[in-house]
Amino acid sequence: MVLLPFRIKVKNAETGATVEMELEQNNTVDEVIESAATFWNKEMGTYVVRKGKKVLRGTQALSDAGVREDDMLELVPDPEGG
Amino acid sequence: MEEIIRPAEVDVDRFDRPRRVGWLDLDAVFRAKLLMVGAGALGNEVGKNLVLSGFRDITIVDMDRVAMSNLSRCMFFEKGDAEGSILKAEALRDGMNSLADKGAVKAVACSIEECSTDLFEKSTAVLGCLDNIIARMYTNAQSYHAGKPYIDGGMEGFAGRVMIVRPPGGACLQCGMNRSHAKMANLRFSCTGSETTLYEPRLASEITTTSLLASVMVREIIKHVSGRNDLMLSNAFFYDGRTNRAEEFEVPLNPECPVHLQ
Numbered sequence: 001m002v003l004l005p006f007r008i009k010v011k012n013a014e015t016g017a018t019v020e021m022e023l024e025q026n027n028t029v030d031e032v033i034e035s036a037a038t039f040w041n042k043e044m045g046t047y048v049v050r051k052g053k054k055v056l057r058g059t060q061a062l063s064d065a066g067v068r069e070d071d072m073l074e075l076v077p078d079p080e081g082g
Numbered sequence: 083m084e085e086i087i088r089p090a091e092v093d094v095d096r097f098d099r100p101r102r103v104g105w106l107d108l109d110a111v112f113r114a115k116l117l118m119v120g121a122g123a124l125g126n127e128v129g130k131n132l133v134l135s136g137f138r139d140i141t142i143v144d145m146d147r148v149a150m151s152n153l154s155r156c157m158f159f160e161k162g163d164a165e166g167s168i169l170k171a172e173a174l175r176d177g178m179n180s181l182a183d184k185g186a187v188k189a190v191a192c193s194i195e196e197c198s199t200d201l202f203e204k205s206t207a208v209l210g211c212l213d214n215i216i217a218r219m220y221t222n223a224q225s226y227h228a229g230k231p232y233i234d235g236g237m238e239g240f241a242g243r244v245m246i247v248r249p250p251g252g253a254c255l256q257c258g259m260n261r262s263h264a265k266m267a268n269l270r271f272s273c274t275g276s277e278t279t280l281y282e283p284r285l286a287s288e289i290t291t292t293s294l295l296a297s298v299m300v301r302e303i304i305k306h307v308s309g310r311n312d313l314m315l316s317n318a319f320f321y322d323g324r325t326n327r328a329e330e331f332e333v334p335l336n337p338e339c340p341v342h343l344q
Contacts, residue, residue: 081285
């Protein structure tokens, strides 16, 4: 079975900006984080992606994480300072 | 014989006001043994809240020394501490003891990885006020395996996060980590030939976010020792100080997380 690419929106929690991202079902959450952080020229740091109230696991494929066409994910800083 | 009361008598009791919070178990607070890892900005604020709340038995672990740049965020550090390069754990211990009702704050000046795991076993709960992922992962894992609740705070600029870990069930701190955390952890220990250099990023930090996160952390510990886990945050609390918005997220347990595989 051929899985077609699909599009989602990713929101930058720090600025409110959004970007559309074209993905395949086997892309991972880690890849979404890296692509979004690179697009927004984020400094190297720690981030999570959430869908609704749920933080998505980095290694999960988007299909396993329940990410579907037109979903909105949010890139949130996970600060490490103390 | 009838009990005699006098005007303003209630003001003699240092803890009269918290005693008025119905669900708060002050005796449990007095008895609790806390392990606090990290004595930086967050550690100072958490420490202040702990001793004013009535916690008496607290062990602070930190290996660093006070620097001048700490003074804008650390109420217990003074210029002389920075000039004398005093150990943070000891400066914080002295400050907390001076503020405490019955001071029994102890300082251990080493990294948490060098400490005996007995510290975890003997604690009622563990507070993470750390500034790096490696120490967080270690503290999270040791707390989890000792079956002790772990409350971890992290911040940068106006962004903050508090994670609540309550073994034996539910997700731990590491369950919520991904490749961006692994990269930052690796960056800390970058090997160049035979040498390992420690990379310490200088992160943006300011006191109001620190103060708010410390309040959340100590409030959660008070709930736990008071037996009110039902009131506790279930998982992760994210805070954006620029908009003053806070939200609770769910971090699901990761069955591949090394902490849960052991």
